Amino acid sequence: MREPGDVRRRRILAVVLSRGAVRVSDLAAELEVSVVTVRRDVEQLARAGRLQRRHGFARSIVPVEQPQASSGAEGGAVGLIVPERHQYLFEVVHGARTTLEAAGLRIVLHIAPPVGGAERPIVERALAEDVRGLLISPRWRSVAAEEADYAWLVDVPVPVVIVERRPRLGSVLHATDSVCSDHWYGVHLAIDHLVSLGHRRIILAARDDSPTARAIRAAFAEITAARPGIEDATVVLSSPSATAEPDTVDTLPPLASLVRDRRATAAILHGDTDALMLTQHLSEGGIRVPRDFSVIAYDDTVAGLGTTPLTAIAPPKAEVGRVAAELLLQRLDGQHGQPRRVQLLPELKIRESTQKL
Structure with missing residues (x-):
């Protein structure tokens, strides 16, 4: 899925703020877009006063302050x-x-x-x-x-x-x-919200290639097992690349088919990009969000930017x-x-x- 321009520009700004100055060509390589696209984004951010553009570089407008040392933590x-x-x-x-x-x-x-x-x-x-x-x-x-x-x-x-x-x-x-x-608490918030809306058959479509992903999967299993009102709790991978060994995953079943097979009414999707793509697949399968099916994204980096802005768990x-x-x-x-x-x-x-x- 192509990243929205405003999200890409926020990423550019975050990188420039963290490093002070970055080559436009390096930004293009890291964001996996063309130099022309990054140059256009940098020019737009410069016109808005968010950064400076200088001879192939994007530079932060925030100076690195060097105050007088007042404790042993300062300097270096x-x-x-x-x-x-x-x-x-x-x-x-x-x-x-x-x-x-x-x-x-x-x-x-x-x-x-x-x-x-x-x-x-x-x-x-x-x-x-x-x-x-x-x-x-x-x-x-x-x-x-x-x-x-x-x-x-x-x-x-x-x-x-x-x-x-x-x-x-x-x-x-x-x-x-x-x-x-506290990802256990994040999953708890998601499940509690869905249960309060009457959902009892819930899918977790999650990654399995990071400590965060593994924490989310473990919390989902624990919390749903302890909620007697939940009739079905199914865990699947959110995409073929969402595992530590992606080459071992062939083709995942379409989410719309799984929803119908499990008679699920809601899902928690990790992370945001996979959530937006899976929501699109639901729509293509004739399942409308939220009329037919409720969705919560886990991460909240770009969850609010979809055609249907996604309810999300936002870690701090x-x-x-x-x-x-x-x-x-x-x-x-x-x-x-x-x-x-x-x-x-x-x-x-x-x-x-x-x-x-």
């Missing part, structure tokens, strides 16, 4: 490591950047490519550049990939906060600082970044204390895709 650089093409985390990056730069720290953003083990060499390079601390959101497409990173992450010699990831209970990273959305992405940055600042300021595992609550945004049976 912090490494921020996020997966490539992970739209969900752009708001997290912005929240962290704003907080750290206000404290006089420079952000060094590293984008991890979509290959296993990509984060470790990036961390090693960041440490060689004398970063004072790290905020890291590993891709962790599978449980095995996650656990393979535990041993070296726990030995990183600077303060580390794991962002929007929840290390396994009892693992060596259990006592590492982390800040994450910017707040996760801000709180993670504040926690890292405390560690850099010598406030050691006990490690903290912080969870922040998502919210339900009701739009036009859900209605009472």
